[in-house]
Amino acid sequence: xxxxxxxxxxxxxxxxxxxxxxxxxxxxxxxxxxxxxxxxxxxxxxxxxxxxxxxxxxxxxxxxxxxxxxxxxxxxxxxxxxxxxxxxxxxxxxxxxxxxxxxxxxxxxxxxxxxxxxxxxxxxxxxxxxxxxxxxxxxxxxxxxxxxxxxxxxxxxxxxxxxxxxxxxxxxxxxxxxxxxxxxxxxxxxxxxxxxxxxxxxxxxxxxxxxxxxxxxxxxxxxxxxxxxxxxxxxxxxxxxxxxxxxxxxxxxxxxxxxxxxxxxxxxxxxxxxxxxxxxxxxxxxxxxxxxxxxxxxxxxxxxxxxxxxxxxxxxxxxxxxxxxxxxxxxxxxxxxxxxxxxxxxxxxxxxxxxxxxxxxxxxxxxxxxxxxxxxxxxxxxxxxxxxxxxxxxxxxxxxxxxxxxxxxxxxxxxxxxxxxxxxxxxxxxxxxxxxxxxxxxxxxxxxxxxx
Amino acid sequence: xxxxxxxxxxxxxxxxxxxxxxxxxxxxxxxxxxxxxxxxxxxxxxxxxxxxxxxxxxxxxxxxxxxxxxxxxxxxxxxxxxxxxxxxxxxxxxxxxxxxxxxxxxxxxxxxxxxxxxxxxxxxxxxxxxxxxxxxxxxxxxxxxxxxxxxxxxxxxxxxxxxxxxxxxxxxxxxxxxxxxxxxxxxxxxxxxxxxxxxxxxxxxxxxxxxxxxxxxxxxxxxxxxxxxxxxxxxxxxxxxxxxxxxxxxxxxxxxxxxxxxxxxxxxxxxxxxxxxxxxxxxxxxxxxxxxxxxxxxxxxxxxxxxxxxxxxxxxxxxxxxxxxxxxxxxxxxxxxxxxxxxxxxxxxxxxxxxxxxxxxxxxxxxxxxxxxxxxxxxxxxxxxxxxxxxxxxxxxxxxxxxxxxxxxxxxxxxxxxxxxxxxxxxxxxxxxxxxxxxxxxxxxxxxxxxxxxxxxxxxxxxxxxxxxxxxxxx
Numbered sequence: 048x049x050x051x052x053x054x055x056x057x058x059x060x061x062x063x064x065x066x067x068x069x070x071x072x073x074x075x076x077x078x079x080x081x082x083x084x085x086x087x088x089x090x091x092x093x094x095x096x097x098x099x100x101x102x103x104x105x106x107x108x109x110x111x112x113x114x115x116x117x118x119x120x121x122x123x124x125x126x127x128x129x130x131x132x133x134x135x136x137x138x139x140x141x142x143x144x145x146x147x148x149x150x151x152x153x154x155x156x157x158x159x160x161x162x163x164x165x166x167x168x169x170x171x172x173x174x175x176x177x178x179x180x181x182x183x184x185x186x187x188x189x190x191x192x193x194x195x196x197x198x199x200x201x202x203x204x205x206x207x208x209x210x211x212x213x214x215x216x217x218x219x220x221x222x223x224x225x226x227x228x229x230x231x232x233x234x235x236x237x238x239x240x241x242x243x244x245x246x247x248x249x250x251x252x253x254x255x256x257x258x259x260x261x262x263x264x265x266x267x268x269x270x271x272x273x274x275x276x277x278x279x280x281x282x283x284x285x286x287x288x289x290x291x292x293x294x295x296x297x298x299x300x301x302x303x304x305x306x307x308x309x310x311x312x313x314x315x316x317x318x319x320x321x322x323x324x325x326x327x328x329x330x331x332x333x334x335x336x337x338x339x340x341x342x343x344x345x346x347x348x349x350x351x352x353x354x355x356x357x358x359x360x361x362x363x364x365x366x367x368x369x370x371x372x373x374x375x376x377x378x379x380x381x382x383x384x385x386x387x388x389x390x391x392x393x394x395x396x397x398x399x400x401x402x403x404x405x406x407x408x409x410x411x412x413x414x415x416x417x418x419x420x421x422x423x424x425x426x427x428x429x430x431x432x433x434x435x436x437x438x439x440x441x442x443x444x445x446x447x448x449x450x451x452x453x454x455x456x457x458x459x460x461x462x463x464x465x466x467x468x469x470x471x472x473x474x475x476x477x478x479x480x481x482x483x484x485x486x487x488x489x490x491x492x493x494x495x496x497x498x499x
Numbered sequence: 500x501x502x503x504x505x506x507x508x509x510x511x512x513x514x515x516x517x518x519x520x521x522x523x524x525x526x527x528x529x530x531x532x533x534x535x536x537x538x539x540x541x542x543x544x545x546x547x548x549x550x551x552x553x554x555x556x557x558x559x560x561x562x563x564x565x566x567x568x569x570x571x572x573x574x575x576x577x578x579x580x581x582x583x584x585x586x587x588x589x590x591x592x593x594x595x596x597x598x599x600x601x602x603x604x605x606x607x608x609x610x611x612x613x614x615x616x617x618x619x620x621x622x623x624x625x626x627x628x629x630x631x632x633x634x635x636x637x638x639x640x641x642x643x644x645x646x647x648x649x650x651x652x653x654x655x656x657x658x659x660x661x662x663x664x665x666x667x668x669x670x671x672x673x674x675x676x677x678x679x680x681x682x683x684x685x686x687x688x689x690x691x692x693x694x695x696x697x698x699x700x701x702x703x704x705x706x707x708x709x710x711x712x713x714x715x716x717x718x719x720x721x722x723x724x725x726x727x728x729x730x731x732x733x734x735x736x737x738x739x740x741x742x743x744x745x746x747x748x749x750x751x752x753x754x755x756x757x758x759x760x761x762x763x764x765x766x767x768x769x770x771x772x773x774x775x776x777x778x779x780x781x782x783x784x785x786x787x788x789x790x791x792x793x794x795x796x797x798x799x800x801x802x803x804x805x806x807x808x809x810x811x812x813x814x815x816x817x818x819x820x821x822x823x824x825x826x827x828x829x830x831x832x833x834x835x836x837x838x839x840x841x842x843x844x845x846x847x848x849x850x851x852x853x854x855x856x857x858x859x860x861x862x863x864x865x866x867x868x869x870x871x872x873x874x875x876x877x878x879x880x881x882x883x884x885x886x887x888x889x890x891x892x893x894x895x896x897x898x899x900x901x902x903x904x905x906x907x908x909x910x911x912x913x914x915x916x917x918x919x920x921x922x923x924x925x926x927x928x929x930x931x932x933x934x935x936x937x938x939x940x941x942x943x944x945x946x947x948x949x950x951x952x953x954x955x956x957x958x959x960x961x962x963x964x965x966x967x968x969x970x971x972x973x974x
Contacts, residue, residue, distance in 0.1 A: 120558075197766075310695070432696075460736075
């Protein structure tokens with residue numbers, strides 16, 4: 048793998064560009080360099096091996112209460128000078144807005160997270176290839192009904208990013224991440240089912256091939272022979288993976304950006320009960336276990352632990368410096384962005400406070416219902432503005448307190464508001480996933496299952 | 500042979516000589532195939548929200564991806580450094596990444612090929628003053644808000660992009676394309692006693708700024724606002740299996756999910772599609788003729804050549820219900836010693852190409868669309884779809900309804916709240932029993948696969964599926 052730039056080098060680039068700011072101008076520069084390795088195994092061979100380094104810079108200019116932005120996929124100094132000019136030119140066309148402005152140092156301490164592990168760089172390509180090959184083999188050997196592995200992947204990244212502003216922000220950080228994932232195909236009696244498994248870490252040595260393979264095997268084989276259920280209203284038990292996706296949607300409704308623009312279901316509900324008392328929802332990018340942990344937010348402010356819902360009561364929305372100013376409050380260190388866009392306000396590492404019961408115990412408590420293994424169409428049947436919630440699903444019937452026959456081709460539906468109020472139990476099986484939220488088993492009452 | 504010049508930009512982006520040199524480096528350790536894809540992309544977007552032009556954003560990215568094949572293994576590297584040295588370094592990395600194989604060191608002779616672009620933009624967006632691009636956005640806000648006092652928020656977005664690329668490979672291909680796209684979307688929020696509802700409209704074509712001579716953005720604003728207002732009166736969608744009438748245009752998403760992905764040759768090669776080994780079989784109702792067509796003039800998913808240098812094609816996938824062919828990219832076609840169907844696409848130079856759809860549509864039927872609804876005593880009419888998702892290995896797919904109504908006694912009745920519908924591709928294709936005579940293409944789509952997004956189009960006439968599962972909450 049190519050070595051990446053040091054944060055110091057990126058900060059220097061930021062310093063240089065920010066130094067070109069003219070009188071009456073605020074300038075913010077974000078710079079990033081990422082090195083990536085991706086390996087895909089198929090049929091005992093390497094189907095693809097990619098090794099790449101990408102870089103870019105985004106420049107935001109604010110002048111006379113107007114904002115302009117431009118980005119470039121290079122760190123070439125001449126191009127960055129043009130990019131600044133372009134951002135400056137774009138300023139002329141925006142509507143003046145007195146609340147615009149860059150983030151300013153707020154005194155919050157940056158938490159040192161130690162998210163960099165040089166072993167991703169030290170690990171030889173052969174070892175990375177071997178992880179993908181081993182994963183494929185482990186899935187194939189896991190069960191006689193596994194007929195193939197559509198993909199067995201190893202991926203890693205080393206990312207360095209820096210932000211420098213004329214308002215006094217200057218911060219850089221580097222992190223590493225790696226994961227393996229497999230997507231299996233199981234077949235029996237004319238029925239095919241699929242399942243995935245994964246393992247994440249910051250060091251390739253931490254990756255658990257056996258666990259990832261077992262998940263991929265188990266999730267596909269246990270669905271073999273699945274039938275479409277009858278339509279009914281019932282309890283559902285969400286697998287941690289599904290809960291994590293649900294939290295992502297709930298997080299979107301708690302964005303300060305959604306609040307100021309009249310698109311949040313929960314605007315005006317601060318200090319009110321919006322969920323059952325078993326729910327405490329925390330957004331905490333300072334937790335190093337979170338896959339999306341980070342020391343600074345998208346505007347360069349220190350990230351912090353924000354309790355959004357406590358015992359069911361709405362405590363807080365997440366803000367960047369703009370949404371905070373609009374609502375006369377302070378940033379929660381929740382600016383999210385890529386190099387190619389200006390910051391919005393959003394959750395970065397959501398998790399529910401876990402309960403005390405295992406998934407098996409929650410099954411036993413449910414008695415009857417449906418265990419939801421995976422959902423589909425979250426982008427097409429869920430509307431975070433109206434709260435309508437409907438997704439495709441597959442899973443297992445829960446009968447007499449235990450998982451029973453497999454079910455497929457059905458939907459689960461409710462509204463986001465009702466789901467939060469109908470959560471009866473949170474499991475103890477919290478796990479961080481390769482997304483902006485953690486998963487945990489969740490038992491929810493009165494959800495509509497649509498099938499035959 | 501140099502018959503027709505490729506395009507002006509090709510030589511500045513990647514000359515034939517430079518391409519040959521890089522390919523030689525890529526092949527130097529012994530390989531079966533090498534390719535270089537150099538790209539220069541510019542974009543401009545203006546966002547209006549909360550009664551303000553929030554910002555105008557410009558983007559530029561240039562770089563090249565280099566791919567080396569040894570047997571069935573692919574090595575890939577990309578770089579933003581288009582200098583001869585930068586390209587050679589990337590070629591070394593890609594060549595080392597493909598495992599040392601038995602491939603022969605080859606001589607390359609590039610031949611320029613010219614393929615006409617199905618679109619010929621009249622007004623290049625880069626020649627349009629930025630002020631013109633943002634000027635219409637405020638008007639859209641006004642029109643949408645004037646549709647009703649319940650309209651509480653309006654956002655709209657203008658976007659244009661120009662993507663120029665050159666692709667050269669060790670089979671002698673040297674070709675390029677210049678793809679100009681323009682788009683516009685508007686979303687409204689309406690507030691009523693029962694909470695908030697949303698309505699959205701979007702347009703996008705492979706054309707320049709003349710898009711706005713062809714469409715009236717004010718008209719779109721009114722439609723989006725009306726959709727949000729209508730939904731304020733919406734009731735929960737039903738729950739269960741029933742007849743579903745899908746409206747013209749955007750209803751094409753149904754086929755994109757129900758069978759489009761399952762007909763991509765990479766899923767077929769890995770035995771991960773319900774359509775494996777079914778060529779020549781009746782896989783759909785005889786009413787269904789499904790086409791993937793990258794040559795459709797000005798459509799969102801059209802181009803002159805795909806991202807592997809193959810000209811776009813008009814491919815009949817299903818003819819009168821019988822499966823005729825799959826869609827192919829270079830690697831999958833090589834494995835079967837057949838030509839690619841021009842479906843090898845990538846999100847950018849930073850990505851490996853794979854089999855992707857272009858513009859996928861059902862050809863026109865003969866039934867009066869009004870009669871389709873009149874002949875349906877009870878069911879659901881989906882007027883606007885909102886994307887979907889499929890598991891090609893099982894065929895189970897979902898698609899969302901963003902504007903839908905109950906059908907009662909053969910008439911369109913109450914509006915419904917949003918939700919997903921779920922079905923199984925092969926079953927749904929067989930259960931299409933009426934096909935309208937009102938073919939239209941739908942809104943621009945962004946198709947996601949394996950982490951890469953590419954622009955695609957969909958189209959269909961009004962049609963009826965005898966049984967689909969509607970994922971609402973009403974008993």
